[in-house]
Amino acid sequence: MAPQDDSVFQAYVDALIRDDPPRVWSFIVTIFxxxxxxxxxxxxxxxxxxxxxxxxxxxxxxxxxxxxxRKDGWIDSRxxxxxxTYSLTEYGRTLSxxxxxxxxxxxxxxxxxxxxxxxxxxxxSADKLLELQALSGSYIELGGxxxxxxxxxxxxxxxxxxxxxxxxxxxxxxxxxxxxxELGTACHQLYTALTQITAHLSDxxxxxxxxxxTLRALIVHSWRRVVLRHPALPxxxxxxxxxxxxxxxxxxxxxxxxxxPDMDLLEQEGQxxxxxxxxVTMKD
Amino acid sequence: MAPQDDSVFQAYVDALIRDDPPRVWSFIVTIFxxxxxxxxxxxxxxxxxxxxxxxxxxxxxxxxxxxxxRKDGWIDSRxxxxxxTYSLTEYGRTLSxxxxxxxxxxxxxxxxxxxxxxxxxxxxSADKLLELQALSGSYIELGGxxxxxxxxxxxxxxxxxxxxxxxxxxxxxxxxxxxxxELGTACHQLYTALTQITAHLSDxxxxxxxxxxTLRALIVHSWRRVVLRHPALPxxxxxxxxxxxxxxxxxxxxxxxxxxPDMDLLEQEGQxxxxxxxxVTMKD
Numbered sequence: 001m002a003p004q005d006d007s008v009f010q011a012y013v014d015a016l017i018r019d020d021p022p023r024v025w026s027f028i029v030t031i032f033x034x035x036x037x038x039x040x041x042x043x044x045x046x047x048x049x050x051x052x053x054x055x056x057x058x059x060x061x062x063x064x065x066x067x068x069x070r071k072d073g074w075i076d077s078r079x080x081x082x083x084x085t086y087s088l089t090e091y092g093r094t095l096s097x098x099x100x101x102x103x104x105x106x107x108x109x110x111x112x113x114x115x116x117x118x119x120x121x122x123x124x125s126a127d128k129l130l131e132l133q134a135l136s137g138s139y140i141e142l143g144g145x146x147x148x149x150x151x152x153x154x155x156x157x158x159x160x161x162x163x164x165x166x167x168x169x170x171x172x173x174x175x176x177x178x179x180x181x182e183l184g185t186a187c188h189q190l191y192t193a194l195t196q197i198t199a200h201l202s203d204x205x206x207x208x209x210x211x212x213x214t215l216r217a218l219i220v221h222s223w224r225r226v227v228l229r230h231p232a233l234p235x236x237x238x239x240x241x242x243x244x245x246x247x248x249x250x251x252x253x254x255x256x257x258x259x260x261p262d263m264d265l266l267e268q269e270g271q272x273x274x275x276x277x278x279x280v281t282m283k284d
Numbered sequence: 285m286a287p288q289d290d291s292v293f294q295a296y297v298d299a300l301i302r303d304d305p306p307r308v309w310s311f312i313v314t315i316f317x318x319x320x321x322x323x324x325x326x327x328x329x330x331x332x333x334x335x336x337x338x339x340x341x342x343x344x345x346x347x348x349x350x351x352x353x354r355k356d357g358w359i360d361s362r363x364x365x366x367x368x369t370y371s372l373t374e375y376g377r378t379l380s381x382x383x384x385x386x387x388x389x390x391x392x393x394x395x396x397x398x399x400x401x402x403x404x405x406x407x408x409s410a411d412k413l414l415e416l417q418a419l420s421g422s423y424i425e426l427g428g429x430x431x432x433x434x435x436x437x438x439x440x441x442x443x444x445x446x447x448x449x450x451x452x453x454x455x456x457x458x459x460x461x462x463x464x465x466e467l468g469t470a471c472h473q474l475y476t477a478l479t480q481i482t483a484h485l486s487d488x489x490x491x492x493x494x495x496x497x498t499l500r501a502l503i504v505h506s507w508r509r510v511v512l513r514h515p516a517l518p519x520x521x522x523x524x525x526x527x528x529x530x531x532x533x534x535x536x537x538x539x540x541x542x543x544x545p546d547m548d549l550l551e552q553e554g555q556x557x558x559x560x561x562x563x564v565t566m567k568d
Contacts, residue, residue: 161455
């Protein structure tokens with residue numbers, strides 16, 4: 001287990017980012033969700049700067065994103081002397097906690113029951129369906145005013161046509177709607193990247209807690225962009241060969257190999273230097 | 285049980301027709317379906333003329349309709365000297381036999397299973413759904429490209445999203461779609477007419493086989509126009525108070541009180557006179 005040189009870390013980053021760098025705002029949400037989701041948990045400005053820089057994001061872009069996240073009520077900031085620290089607001093923490101089971105948890109089991117709701121042509125009924133969809137997050141659209149969800153009929157189906165059933169058959173057009181070509185490509189590319197990193201990480205682990213935190217965040221972020229694009233659904237809703245659940249296994253394996261760093265040690269590393277560790281730079 | 289006078293028969297006819305005389309073409313189809321559906325069965329031109337005249341249809345309108353029914357392949361004609369006789373073609377007999385169970389049979393039982401099919405946006409899939417709908421006649425539309433049918437999923441659901449279920453909930457908008465206001469009104473009016481005729485028929489029965497055949501045809505025709513406007517469905521698909529099944533019971537009761545006349549005796553009556561029976565005209 002030799003420590004990696006800089007180019008290995010960069011190769012990991014490149015494999016995950018490809019030509020499509022993460023949106024900074026969204027990447028910072030991922031970092032907070034991964035490192036500081038617990039109440040009272042916070043991240044200093046220096047650590048955030050280091051992690052985002054390691055992920056190829058310019059400090060200026062990070063500052064803009066932080067500003068927007070504060071404005072949108074996702075994060076709070078505090079000043080201790082010259083140091084700013086940031087933490088999720090109650091709102092940010094709630095949204096983050098809602099997404100976590102989908103990102104970090106096991107694959108969806110096939111529900112024993114399904115239900116289908118159809119809103120009529122009235123605006124009232126259509127609005128009610130949208131509201132229900134937004135609240136649950138587990139519905140998929142089957143065309144105008146029709147949604148399918150797992151489990152039994154909800155209590156109040158007034159205004160909807162509702163059918164509860166056990167057997168269903170998923171056509172190709174629905175598979176393509178749930179997983180359009182660009183999402184299929186993204187998932188296959190993520191699978192390739194995760195396979196490459198898995199093959200090398202045990203031989204060339206991260207050099208520092210900051211690099212480990214950055215890799216974790218990039219892995220979680222890339223996976224999050226795939227897995228949150230559709231509700232939790234069994235494999236037969238996806239085109240044949242869909243590597244979603246293989247990605248999930250590799251993500252879980254990699255996150256075990258790159259355990260969540262102790263925040264105090266991460267902060268120490270973040271304060272000591274904004275340059276890469278000396279043993280790596282000397283190798284160049 | 286006094287024989288009715290002419291005004292009683294006319295009151296029966298008026299109650300059934302109201303301000304909405306039957307379309308002649310369609311009424312003749314009803315007559316054939318009721319009196320001459322069996323292979324080899326035929327009706328003479330004179331009997332058809334007498335029945336349609338008793339129903340308030342002009343001979344000229346009947347001739348036009350007969351011409352159209354022959355042209356459309358519903359009926360065949362034969363000449364015996366000066367007399368023409370008409371019979372259903374194989375095609376007409378098939379369509380007539382398909383509709384009979386819905387018209388003369390028992391009310392729909394609530395199926396233990398339902399299935400719902402959704403065609404995608406492709407023309408292919410939508411066409412396949414229309415074809416399936418046309419073949420089965422038991423589907424109801426739930427908005428664009430979506431149908432609900434009784435029973436288990438059909439064998440071939442390729443191209444459709446399909447859900448098979450047991451519990452369903454029917455909203456008001458679907459009830460209004462299955463039974464729009466004008467159909468509700470027609471059904472309530474038919475119920476009123478059938479109730480009135482039921483109240484009087486045992487005291488003042490039909491004077492002749494021709495009148496009985498005419499009343500049968502008008503009753504069946506009015507009912508057919510209500511019952512074939514939607515697939516066979518349990519009561520909970522209809523607005524509260526829908527008298528569909530009450531109409532069905534009265535229709536069945538009235539058809540027992542006005543049994544299908546023997547065709548030979550009906551033909552004898554049809555050939556003897558084109559005037560109303562003497563005992564009735566003398567009363568005036």
